Amino acid sequence: MSINKLELIKRNVSEIVTERELQILLRENKNPTTYCGYEVSGPVHIGTLVVVNKQIDFQNAGLRVKVLLADLHTYLNRKGDEKFIDEMIERWKNSLIRFGLNKADYIMGTDFEFENEYIHDVLTLSLKTSLMRARRSMQEIARDIENAKVSQMIYPLMQIADIKALDVDIAHGGMEQRRIHMLSRELLPEIGYKKPVCIHTPLLCSLQGPKTKMSSSKPETMIRVDEAPEEIKRRINNAYCPPEIRGNPIIEICKYLIFPRCDKFEIRRPDRYGGDIEFHTYKELEDAYISNKLHPVDLKNAVSEKLIEMLEPIREA
Numbered sequence: 001m002s003i004n005k006l007e008l009i010k011r012n013v014s015e016i017v018t019e020r021e022l023q024i025l026l027r028e029n030k031n032p033t034t035y036c037g038y039e040v041s042g043p044v045h046i047g048t049l050v051v052v053n054k055q056i057d058f059q060n061a062g063l064r065v066k067v068l069l070a071d072l073h074t075y076l077n078r079k080g081d082e083k084f085i086d087e088m089i090e091r092w093k094n095s096l097i098r099f100g101l102n103k104a105d106y107i108m109g110t111d112f113e114f115e116n117e118y119i120h121d122v123l124t125l126s127l128k129t130s131l132m133r134a135r136r137s138m139q140e141i142a143r144d145i146e147n148a149k150v151s152q153m154i155y156p157l158m159q160i161a162d163i164k165a166l167d168v169d170i171a172h173g174g175m176e177q178r179r180i181h182m183l184s185r186e187l188l189p190e191i192g193y194k195k196p197v198c199i200h201t202p203l204l205c206s207l208q209g210p211k212t213k214m215s216s217s218k219p220e221t222m223i224r225v226d227e228a229p230e231e232i233k234r235r236i237n238n239a240y241c242p243p244e245i246r247g248n249p250i251i252e253i254c255k256y257l258i259f260p261r262c263d264k265f266e267i268r269r270p271d272r273y274g275g276d277i278e279f280h281t282y283k284e285l286e287d288a289y290i291s292n293k294l295h296p297v298d299l300k301n302a303v304s305e306k307l308i309e310m311l312e313p314i315r316e317a
Helices: 005-010 018-030 048-061 071-076 081-100 115-128 131-139 152-164 175-191 228-235 249-261 281-292 296-316
Strands: 015-017 033-038 064-069 105-108 170-174 197-201 265-267 277-279
Touching: 005 048, 015 018, 015 175, 033 048, 033 105, 033 152, 048 064, 048 081, 048 170, 048 197, 048 249, 048 277, 064 081, 071 081, 071 152, 081 105, 081 265, 081 296, 115 152, 115 175, 131 152, 131 175, 152 175, 170 175, 175 197, 228 296, 249 265, 249 281, 249 296, 265 296
Parallel strands: 033 064, 033 170, 064 105, 170 197
Antiparallel strands: 015 197, 265 277
16 A cells, blocks of 8 residues: 555644644655653553554654653653663663664653753743643643642653754654643743644553553553463453444554554454455444444454564564
């Protein structure tokens, strides 16, 4: 399937702020720089891979991709002590590279976040931001926001300063990053830097359904990228899978993880249930599912096998 650069960048995104700015950027700069930062707060799980898949799209579109392994942010957001975070850094880097994000620049926050100019930028941003605005920007990502610490109010200002320090044209993240990104577009000119284009990817639904959040601290809501095959099968078999598309984690795994990485998705089933079937696009699969031509059990079995195959390089490590 042929897909052009802009289509590849736009595939499976929730929003682009703004698409016109993106088009101008691509005309003026053939290899713009995009970045996404990751808190290394626990094992990588399949929810993270939605964002990683998008970075792989950027990589394949010829963009310069930077990965910020946000060790200092993780610490300030009360997601682990320094020893734990140090242990997580290499696991994250190895997992992302083995999944296919192998042409990116990997950078740790502590590589540059103690430099004088950076600290000066953070302090200047603090003069321009109300406490209420900083807290609101952290609403979706702060640990225990009701009892927020001062460190968690510094966090969004540092994330904004990261964009300048890393010389970023496109800031990318899940939808939970939107408030910080919008604040960055407002405040970066205050420290002499341009507004970034912001691209947001959807959040993968919890395996237990849309009423719960996928979290590495709640095993039944997610699948770790180094999970054993039999455990992947068990969790997929137990996953929420309603007849409809909306809020269906199994369907979302197909859309955001499987189809961006394969041209054909095969579902094996007994002849009495229609025999094997192949889908070459996500739309074909969605149409078959909502018209009851594809049973949830058959879909779950195929998704399990495909995830096991996709995650094999990470398990080997």
